[in-house]
Amino acid sequence: MLLKYNIIILKYIFFISFFVILSLPVKSELDLSVEEIIKGRKALFSKNYSTAKRVQALASKDEFEKAKTLMIEMSENYKTLIEYFPENTKEGFKTEALPIIWENKDEFNALMTKSSNDMIQLTKIIETSDDVRSTLGKFMWANCKACHSKFRAPH
Numbered sequence: 356m357l358l359k360y361n362i363i364i365l366k367y368i369f370f371i372s373f374f375v376i377l378s379l380p381v382k383s384e385l386d387l388s389v390e391e392i393i394k395g396r397k398a399l400f401s402k403n404y405s406t407a408k409r410v411q412a413l414a415s416k417d418e419f420e421k422a423k424t425l426m427i428e429m430s431e432n433y434k435t436l437i438e439y440f441p442e443n444t445k446e447g448f449k450t451e452a453l454p455i456i457w458e459n460k461d462e463f464n465a466l467m468t469k470s471s472n473d474m475i476q477l478t479k480i481i482e483t484s485d486d487v488r489s490t491l492g493k494f495m496w497a498n499c500k501a502c503h504s505k506f507r508a509p510h
């Protein structure tokens with residue numbers, strides 16, 4: 356009898372905890388402050404830059420497996436970066452992002468997605484490429500330039 360009672364109590368505790376956990380707010384990108392978002396995207400771009408240089412160095416030495424892991428990392432970072440340009444982060448904290456980003460958000464996001472997809476494409480073709488340097492130029496570095504020339508302030 357006592358055992359049955361205990362089990363009922365335990366069931367209640369279990370279900371109540373379950374619903375309390377469900378109702379907790381999910382921490383999303385949007386909860387970040389403007390400062391965290393601008394500094395966060397700068398940090399991600401800087402990281403992608405150093406990763407890109409490592410990709411170049413590794414691929415030039417035929418170390419394709421390591422290079423491919425880093426290419427996938429860059430591809431994921433580009434996808435994350437799309438979330439780092441909400442309307443309220445147009446200015447401040449030394450951002451070099453130009454206002455034209457928000458006037459042409461679809462074009463900007465499409466360039467980010469293309470850059471991400473090109474890194475995946477690169478993992479598939481780099482090993483069999485005749486000219487590693489120019490393949491990296493076309494599928495990796497050209498995307499940086501295409502976006503910066505329109506959407507990032509001259510620095």
Ligand code: HEC
Pocket residue numbers: 393396397398400401403404407449450451452453463466467470495496498499500502503506507
């Ligand atoms: C689709 C657009 C886009 C692509 C693609 C892109 N960037 Fe950028 N990048 C930007 C924008 C916008 C900023 C300015 C961010 C800011 O200051 O808020 C930036 C900033 C940077 C910065 C400066 C970060 C800082 O600390 O201020 C570096 C470095 C950089 N990018 C490197 C690269 C490299 C390398 C690539 C390619 C491998 C690349 N980016 C691809 C849009 C892009």
